[in-house]
Amino acid sequence: MFATALDAQAPRENTIRAELFADGPAQAGEEWTLALHFTPVAEEWHGYWRNPGDAGYGMELDWQLPPGWEAGEPLYPVPEQLVISGLMNHIYEGPYTVLVPIRVPAGADIDDPPAISVEADYLACTDTICVPQQARLTLDPSDAARDPRFDRWRAEIAPLLDREGSFAIENDRLRIAIPVPAALELAAPHVFVGEPDLVDYTATQAFFRDGDTLIAEVPLGRGEVPATLSGILAFGDGEGVRFTAQPGAVPASGTALAPGADELPSVWLALLGALIGGLLLNIMPCVFPILSLKALSLAKAGRAEGAARRDALAYTAGVVLACLALGAALLALRAAGEQIGWAFQLQEPAVLVGLLVLAVAITANFAGAYELPGLIMRGGTGGASSFATGLLAAFVATPCTGPFMAAALGAALLLPWEQALLLFAALGLGLAFPFLLLGFVPALRSRLPKPGPWMDTFRKAMAIPMGLTALALLWLAWRLGGALFGIGALLLCGLTLAALVYTSRRRARGKTSGYIWPALAPLLVVFAFFVLPESVSQQRNDVESLLDPVEYSDAALAEARASGQPIFLWFTADWCLTCKVNESVAIERDATQEAFEAAGVIAMRGDWTRRDEEIARFLTAQGAAGVPLYLWYPPEGEARTLPQVLTPDLLVDLAQARGSSPPTAPAPVAESDPSPAPEPAPGTG
Template sequence: MFINLKNFFVFSAIFLISVNLFAAESEPQRSENVEAQLVTDVMSIMPGTKINMALRLKMDRGWHTYWLNPGDSGLPTEIQWTLPDGFSSSEINWPLPEKIDTPPLVTYGYHDEIYLFSTIAVPADLKAGNTITIAARVDWLECEEVCIPGGVDLKIDLPVKENAPVPDEQWSKIFADARTKLPLESSEWKFAVSAKDSTLQLQGVAPDWFDSTTGKVIFFPYEYGVIEYSKAQKSSFKDGVLKLEMPMASGAEKAPQVIEGILVSDKGWRGPNSEKAHYINVKTGMQLDAMPKTNSSSVDGILLALVFSFLGGIILNLMPCVLPVLSLKILGFVQQANEDKSQAWKHGAVFTLGVLISFWVLAGSLLALRAGGEQLGWGFQLQEPAFLIILSAFLFLFGLSMFGVFEIGTSLTTIEGKTGRKSGWVGSFVSGVTATVVATPCTAPFMGSALGYALTQPAWASMLIFTFLGLGMAFPYVLLASMPSLLKFVPKPGRWMESMKQFMGFLLVATVLWLLWVLAQQAGAMMVILVLASLLILSIAGWIYGRWGNLAMPAKTRMTSTIVATVITVLTLFFTLKSIDTFAAVPQSGESISKSEGINWQPYSDQLVSELRESGQPLFIDFTAAWCLSCQVNERVAFSSKDVQNKFTELGITPVKADWTSRDENITRALASYGRNSVPLYVYYPAGKESAPVLLPELITPGIVLETFKKNGSKTISVK
């Protein structure tokens, strides 16, 4: 991907030089360890407009430069512009920094490559036909372990033309990507900060449409003396509310009045893979009404899950490792209770308690793990590709085991023989516990599915699900213990068990299929192929373990095969998970058209737009591209909202999608007609032949779209 882009870039650079003497970038200059260059996304400038100018800094491996607040040491990069008369420049818009840890110091800066954006305003009275020069003196501090001041003089020549500038395709794409690292200026998130003792407590309430998690969140202050940079910040996100605790700067006697800086979320403020940085400027001491979102897990869904867990629990008893135990166990109960028949059901109840407690312990440790995971920033969510991949691998391996490729835990079932001999109440209780433990190898796959679901639910729901699973598992025991006459209906162990086991294997593979389908939706076909390939390798590992690791083999062979199989499994999973970022595709724009269901996008053409304009129908144009991440996030956030979809229908707005993924002259011209040369751009024409176009902000939410419709004559088409 990267190499392709680079080749493309080199090729087009050669192409550009051959057709045009002007380039959208300056000559790169180097200090000792950093290369710097001025870059813009247009080939010419037009009087009275603004252009995006970026300082590109490419740090050598291991070296870094600093953010606007460098942290405990360092210096922010400075740009001093030398501009022609009448021009003006904005402050630097800084992309999100990294936290660079060199105990006991922490600094904020950048490794690798960054783009520091500024806006240059071009005066309206500038004459076309000239060439102007924009120059900048850039100074920075470059540090590895030691620090060296670096600085260069850069200049870029641009022709002044009367008409809208032609965008530079390559830089447009790179800019679109780089802009996603800039902090969101506003969103529908609400933030408040209060101070308690020597801790600042930040609270964020997610907008209604936010259905993801923030992951780990870190605050980067703009100013010195707000927080202690080197002390850990604690964040948690639950039910739509973000909590972040930050230690106040030592020596600060009271909390600063205003907290300004950026919050960086691991996952993104507008869902997975969206913008990670969010600008905040809030007064301290304000409180937010903590309004947790109503739980997304509906009661109906949970009831259904409970029924299934109960049934699943019963089915657990049919699993090959449990069934032989079952009849023996019950015979035991019956014998014990023979002296006093009324005692039989009591033994059953104690047994149930044993099973339940084992399940609770299991559920409890999983919940603890999950809570820990949230602290660490990994969310157990089905929208998390890593989670999906691990679950698929896990279920697939168990499926293979069911088919008999290899055996799991052949030694576990023997525990039964040792502990199953106790009598009395304690005996029944211990039997309940051991039955659960003994059943584990066979139940794991089913537990895996239940676990997958339970972990995405709130704690109380997970607990209930596990309780019902346990009740289901204990149910036949209780039933049979109370009515021993039913025992004759219990199927005898035999060949059918093997068939049953193998059949279960297919069910597991089917589950894997479903998981991969979900994965395909999120990460694209390439990722699924990668996971399938890793499943193939895992199956080889399973086969090695089954073929040479079984009990019939000499101990040494068994040991070697176990090690080999484990190493293969771990490495495969490691590389698969590591390559998520490389292979996970941003959905193609074609897909997103079909995905934003409810809105029937029409492909852009000049003709379509002019026809609609003449008829006076309201019109909404979405200028987008597959390589533009903010465009994808905007579509996911704003157009998947039912309210927005309904409003489109209600107002009779024709939705038009202008896809700029591959070079399209018409769309380039259309963009220029709105004074733009980049995507995203959203244009709304309210009803009426003479209506003026309304340009929406670059980052949109359902609220912003609905507000635009409301403010700009929300006459329904039928009124006319």
């Protein structure tokens, strides 16, 4: 037997009908389960989880039970996410069932008990309107036949984990340690927190694995921190588990996961992407400053067959080893809890200074300021010089990510470490492939100019792009560390160059370098790696933009999405030449500014020149290992990832598709007591 709503007290039929069912007759001293089954009258209507999210209200139940009988907490299925006008809602589409345990006392009269009843107040919404619902339901405990759908309804309820987790508040984020087996596959994890307003519902959630513990990080909202935390961990496709957590220690590190980790391309496809991505790095703008080094290697390739092959293999070995070393360092640091991404080395002041000193030294050598046998900057022959050239080429060429490479590196952050290292090796192989091809295909080498006096002229000409590279690194040093840091780096370059010139002139006269390097080298190292970084300014040097962007943060993104306006979010860094080219070609344009103003587009920028854990965490959640990353958020729905190479009119076209006036967000539903005869009211769904 089931109960129906008492329609006599409600002049309008509910848009989501409620029915009350029992799992058989009540038994004294046992737990009795009732089911509230909800059925929308049309598919556009949806109901809500107990914590509805940014708008709406959860269901309230007022039970009328016999004396001593007690109703427990309602048990819900795994909800879905619905974002409308930047507001996140936790909803159920289609029919859904909520189970309520009833504790029947041992001495209860179950032969002739009074009828039980419940008054349910809940909310029904479409994407445009919300209507408060009210249903009064009754049921006879002694004559309640078991509904055959109960087994299915029980299976739909998220089961409770048998162990409690722990939670902590750190850096304005809720961190939860949830005990789930390491073997459990997580397709698209999402945490639905039961306590209202505790977290920012629209913010990106980050997930990490630490053995049999899943660590979830969610930006805080405005709610108070509870004594006990509860919620649902959703796996995707309606699957999930309930959890409870007490305040306590949460592991500080783990292997990062990202939404949709199980939908990553196959390892072979990712390897192919890394190989092609590395190959394309040879023509990407961020690689142009080191083309002078590669040009000298091309010139050397015209030598004898065996020597050309040895040089090609040595160069390839240097490139691949550098990519493997950078990849291994990245994986190790992330496993230790560091929030970093690809090209993290250029966020370190000491590394940047080292590259600047090297660029100045190479520029001076190309220009003929000094000659030192055996240095890679001479473009000399031999496997050692080619190997060192490959190391340097990969180290300087990999800050930016290009087509194919971005997806492969994003996959590398999620795959097991041995597979991830294969991807980094494939990236290096792609970068070195043109020179490997020249070393092993004589027909290609025969098309190169013959070695001769022209090489000295060519090398001096290559001092120009290398000098521009040094200037760019000096500018980056100023951007990263401030004026004092830039001046100190320039001083270090001058001391190093003076020592190189002094040594070169002494060797030209047949003398040794003397004691200058044993005395100067330790001082240079201490100055570069310990003294100079202490002068780094912590003040940001924000670059002006035509779009007047909002600086990225989880809170700023959530606020922008709640406005109901389209958002263009881009992540950039001063050391990423691809980023700078895209900005000059597509972003920093009068046409883009005018189109954004007309359409009410909010521009938001994440500057990753310096290390920023919040940006690194967001990039990881998007499956990106580095910059650039461009996202377009429509007023409704999920973000769209834009290409890494922007065309001049792409952003203008996106903005113009929104029309000439900025949209307005519908007002959220106020949490008020529903009336017996509700009128439709605008809502967020």
